[in-house]
Amino acid sequence: MLSQNFFSILIALKFIPTALSQSYTQNAHFKGRDFFGAFNWETFDDPTHGRVNFVDQGTALNTNLSYADNDVFIMRADYHQIVPSYARGRDSIRITSHDAWGDSLLILDLAHMPEGCATWPAYWTISKNGPWPQGGEMDIIEGVNLNSNNLASLHTTTNCTMPQTRDQSGQVISTNCDAAVNYNQGCGVASTTPNSYGSGFNNNGGGWIATWRSPNAISHWFWPRNAPNVPDEIRQGDCGVVTPGDNWGTPDATFVWSQCDYNSHFDPHQIIFDLTLCGDWAGNAFPTAGCGPGNCQDFVDNTPDAFQNAFWEINSLTIYTPQS
Template sequence: MRTTGYAALLCWFISSAVSLYTKKGSFIGSDFLTAFEWDTFDDPTHGRVNYVDQQTALSKNLTIASEGKFIMRADYTDIVISGSRGRDSIRIHSKNAYDDAIFILDLSHMPEGCATWPAFWTLSQLGPWPNGGEIDIIEGVNLQNHNLASMHTTPNCTMSNPSTMQSTDCNAAVNNNQGCGVSFSDSYALGTDSSYGSGFNLLGGGWYAMQKDPEAGINVWFWPRNDISVPVDVRDSTVPFVGPTTWGSPQARFQTGQYCDYETHFDAHEIVFDLTFCGDWAGSVFPSSGCSPMSCADFVDQNPSAFTNAYWEINSLIIYTKDTSS
């Protein structure tokens, strides 16, 4: 039945002249342990964080891989010693890079809470940053409840749809590296504030998809877990192909072309998950976040239990690349 269903779906795609992407990589559970590297360098965003290696992460249960789940989390038991880099946490990047592709993340839980700054993003493997571009798919801080998708590039990349964007200049060298970004709306099925943080987790997560393509541009979709309109080729991680033109309008559309040449600003991207604390963004808005009267760094150091829900729980990450034969 499954093969027959896929065949029918493929025939429909072809008859409708839908542009197809075929499966290139599938990461579920322990696949992450071999396909990703654990970073241990100082946080480039100046967070109060100590990124640990894979062996340490596994031994301290900060990384857990089972048959169908992959979890990365912050330490939530220890007081942080003064003079150290910060609270133990995880930052990983993929060993492989992908050029024109679609990335689909099935996520049950994302880090939430005061002082947290999690992100799921891609950037040029060749670099150096910001050469080759950066695309932030999931990002937010503190008690934020709307996801922010954004891009950071070299100069001469601007967006022409200012009504939907917080900022239109993607140049990382201006506006304190604000980039060009879109804050997601609340127009989701059976609930609001579901694209980020506690609202996302309360609904059991959902699916994020990002398309990176010289013709279609950069597009980001989101479907919460309870959304009956989730496309079948997004919901089912075993499908061999996807057709994004059937998915409806993305929540964030970054149009490339006249004002942002794709070939000039983007190349093959690796995938990054990280969880930092305070730092350039979460730390700067912490005093107005409604979290605590103490400093962000002191909050991180002295309140380990506040990070009980600071973890990623991933069901799958699937990569599809352009099928040039269709």
């Protein structure tokens, strides 16, 4: 008799995304100063309890925490000031897109991501309707402290899990996407592609991250800057029509719907870039991350020079939607 695991594998492989030929038309393209008009600079308290003070756009511009030219957009944490103990935290940035997208293809050309002890950067999407976790969360780039491998994950309401075996090159970290399970770990896949996160990513000049969201699967690809197999439409970054295909190779991470109803767990999402410091993940991991001595909050408050490399440098972000 065939095992239940065998049938799960067959179901997962049924949804190999590169087997499809759906074409996508460019819906939005953000480059340089475009980000200032298309995103909102959030100022609320960090919901993950980080040692940060998210500032508005005017403050960010006046203090050079956000700046751009025609080709590059940069946002960062402050690396000049000692932070008093009574302050909310070190000045930093969290931006959220005005618009939201459902089924789509996101292509990010990223030159540099925040790195270093106490950092917790993320490029992610979340339901515009909410409230969280309704409508789902999709983490595309995420890591903490001195991590070297990117983590992609989903966070959902109940009854959403992933099969262990999927069409991906990454390593399964967890399979239950339910945000109420295991302290909101979600279902995660760690990239095994070299230079996918942190200083390795930055020292290599960054690369391209493509995210394909559809009723068949959510898949993530990462191509390092010097990779010989970067598809032409990815390297160009501003095409009218893109069709994901076999030339994209195996995704770093794939999330399929054999054990999760897509339509009831995911709706249109806004795009978020943020940089928090310490907090629920980076703070808890700080003591064993090779960042000591001392605790995470003291490190953030008293070592501003440590955050010189804590910045996002984005070449472009392009969103494509299904061609009718």
